[in-house]
Amino acid sequence: MPPLLPPSLPDGPTYGVLARFAGPRELLHACERVRDAGFTRWDAHSPFPVHGLDRAMGLGTSPLPWIVLALGLAGAAGAMLLQWWVHVRAYPLVISGKPLFSWPAFVPVTFEVGVLFGALGAVFGMFGLNRLPMHHHPLFQSATFERVSDDGFFVSIESWDPKFDAQTTTRMLRDLGAVDVELLASS
């Protein structure tokens, strides 16, 4: 799987091409064709989740679950270690006649910290993978793109895709039934 995004948005005269489609059905169809044409640097945008879009775009699985698992386990291990250090090394107090390392007593904190780190991993892992926060994006130059939160269904293909060519890609999107197609500058 190629990396999700390049380290930074590329320099160059064009960011890419943005095409608007009439509805979710048209968007799904267009995505299948863009996928089959072998594009890799592109995205679909819709006002609501469209079932089957993952498949139509040929998306692989996200690495996010591994980040969550790793952080969750690290959090749990860290919490257990911290409690061991506190109760056995730093402040060895005998509490209700139990051994210093009474692991059952440490399980609630271990569980909670594991969950906390897993949740933080999910949120910030998602931010990182999406390069958020991002204060500006070339797509925002388009006035029609505002409809993405209302009734607009978009496909954007980026200019650093090896298959990208301003003219033929624009024509291909028109042939796929795009209502509007526009070329966006990379600013």
Add this chain to the structure above:
Amino acid sequence: MTAPRVIETARLHVPAGSGLARLPLVACVVGLLGTAASVALGHGTRQLYFSWLVAFLFCLTLALGALFFVLVHFATKAGWGVAVRRLAENVAGAIPVLALLFVPVLLGLHELYHWSHPEAVAADPLLQAKAPFLNTGFFGIRAVLYFVLWGGLGTLYLRASRRQDDSGDERITRGLTAIAGPALIAFALSVSLAAIDWIMSLDPHWYSTVFGVYVFSGCVVSFISLLVVLSAAIARAGGMRGVVTVEHFHDLGKLMFAFTVFWAYIAFAQFFLIWYANIPEETVWYLRRLDSGWLPVSILLAVGHFVVPFFFLMPRTIKRRTPLLVGGAVWMLAIHLIDLYWLVMPTLHEDGPHVGLLDLTTLLGVLGLFFATVGWLVTRQPLVPLRDPRLPESLSFENF
């Protein structure tokens, strides 16, 4: 966004001539043979009743999990699982036969329950204090009430859903939704009390307030596992193709995972508080299971009922590969049986587990008779609620 699907009506019944179509007969024969062998082998022994109780509880927890699944489905107006709901209705609809299978427990009351001996109560102030609740008369009345409630609900939901197959009347769905809420409250209370009556009172001095929830979590996780196995078996026999999809299995897998974690949460909560307070009248129950030959079984439960399924069921890829998910489901059913064995048997064998032939024959007997009934219900009617208003939603259900 999927195109309308055409599902052959032949797919909506268990295909005639498949192995599944013969299940009721085969299970009935196995059940009768198992019961006969158990009586022949264990006549007059305490082991017979304890083994029977474990086997009975295994089927009872499956059926109660099914009833819970149906009730929650209606209470939450769930759409995704309508395609598999009829299977749950069938398993819950078999509860009346469990009332029959409970009779040997009543017959063995004196063998199973120490508190049922008047001379034991006379010598024991704690049992005297508990006598208003723990006496044979009230015990029997409660058992009747449980079975009236569960059997009534199971039969009611199955019959009403069958009526809707013919009439398509949406008022049936609304009516069942309206009673699902109060029914769930009655279900929760009755399951908790039954767990106290039939399992906890094996050790009449001991008590744990979360015990009913522990048993309930086992009900749900074992039934969801059974549902996965049943759906996959029917799909293999050629039924429900195009009806139950990988999306439904994925969601069942999520529920299995969730209730595995829930079981561990409750099991640890119970252990943790008793361990921490360290009061002899509470720790005695764990002492018997940890400071004896039962220790390996306790460890097996912690690992096999939580650690292994937790990591196995976590990835999406496993939940979406039916053979792997079925493997996980069979594992959970087996470990649930071991859980019940671990709850019941230390009363009889304090030093450690003694698995004998009677454990097998009683299991075959009870399972056979129970699944003969379930199989009979499954084969004689459509596999899905044909005209449920939410069936189209379930058929086109997708996770992403």
